[in-house]
Amino acid sequence: MKRLLQYVLTGVIAYILFFALRFPASAVISRVDTQPARLDGVSGSVFNGRIATVTLPNTALPTGPDEFLIENVSWGFAPLRLFSGAGAADVAFDAYQGTGEGRVAQRFNGVSEVKDFHYATGARGINVLLDPLAEVAGELSIDIDSLTLREQLLESMTAVIEWRDAALIRPLPARLGRVEIQIEPKQAGSHLASIRASGGELIIDGTVTLALNGDFNTDLTIRPAPEASRELTDMLRAMARPASDGSFRVRRSGNMNRLM
8 A cells, every 4th residue: 555655646746747847938937037137939848948049138248248149048858857956957059159058957955057068169259249349260169067156156167268279360460379278166266267378479378366256366477489470579568577588477466347
């Protein structure tokens, strides 16, 4: 009798879960406060759905448009993650002439997680996010191994950003070769970004430390390659004094929030 009750209970739970996942996504999202995001063109079910466009206010960058635009967002529910205390979905999207995919999870304690995220685009696709006087080229990829948000604030992130065939078109033409940025969490909620560039007109090696309150410290060593243009060298001289080996050490500190 006890085993029979277990089977019945399991069947009821499975039916409720199946019904909930097959429920139209538009009906669910229309009853959820998604602010500050604006969602248009919702279709499919909670289990497997699509959003035509997602618009978010630009509160992250001091340059670029007033709003970020993400298109063709699709998701597939990952029910097995429920047993680990999280609701999760495999997500794919288009943005700025590139495509991205990854797994997004919402834990029952309010913590949000992103795992195995990958985004790739031609660097020209992100020019709209830059200062109108700046233009870049090359191939850009972003790989996020893990990202954790607590109460909608960044808690930790481990990621690699790679810019291949990197080139600055404006305001000053420069070939940068291969640029790699590795981001890792450090003590007291801060993050360390290790930056390296090689194979171009500038050889760069250094770090940027960023705290959760927006404070940053930059320490970069930049060495012009023999083929570097005089304009590039003059720009570096305006930023720092050259060392005896011809390199320039650039140190800056401040707060990102005050730049916006």
